[in-house]
Amino acid sequence: GNSVTQMEGPVTLSEEAFLTINCTYTATGYPSLFWYVQYPGEGLQLLLKATKADDKGSNKGFEATYRKETTSFHLEKGSVQVSDSAVYFCALLDTGNQFYFGTGTSLTVIP
C-alpha cells in the first residue's frame, strides 16, 4: 500500500542554520508529492509540491526534489528563521485522489 515516512522530531535549530527533513514514500504508479506546514492552532497549508520525477518544488526558501530512484522528497532550507518554527508534513497523492501523510516533524528555531 501507499505510505509516507518522515524523520522523527522534534528538530531544534539555531537561526540561519541549514535544515533538512527527510521524507521517503512507498506508492504504486506515479504519485504527486507535497510538503505541508502547520503553525500552532491552525490547519495545514501547502508549502510546496512536485508532480513528477526530478521536479523541484520551492517556496519561501524551502526546496524539495522528487527523486523517483530513491523514492524520496527531502525538504531543505539554507537558512532558517524563527518564523519557520512549525510542524512539517510530507504527503503523497495517489492516482485514486487519496492523500497519505507522514507523522509530521516539529521544528523549533531559536534566535
Next chain:
Amino acid sequence: DAGITQSPRHKVTETGTPVTLRCHQTENHRYMYWYRQDPGHGLRLIHYSYGVKDTDKGEVSDGYSVSRSKTEDFLLTLESATSSQTSVYFCAISVALDRNTEAFFGQGTRLTVV
C-alpha cells in the same frame, strides 16, 4: 483557505454522547475528507466523499459515520463518543489547479471526550 469552514472549533462532550462535526465548503469541490490528528500518528483518514451520497471508509473509520446530502456539506458523526476519540479533526477538500491537485484544509475542531 478555499472557503472551508469547520464547526464547532472546540467541543467538550461526555462519553457515550453523540457528536456531529460539520465541514462546509463554498466552491462545490467534489472530494472532501475527514482526518484526525494525534501525536505520533500525523493525519489519519477517517472517511472521505467523492460526491453527494458517495462516501467511503478510510484508515480509522470505526466509531465514525459520515453523510453528504449536499455538495457543500460533509458531516462527521461520532455515534457514541469515547475517550479515544479525543483528537483534533480536520476537514479537507481536493482541488485541481492547473491540472495539478492539492488539498486545502479547514482550521480544525478540537474535540475532548471526558
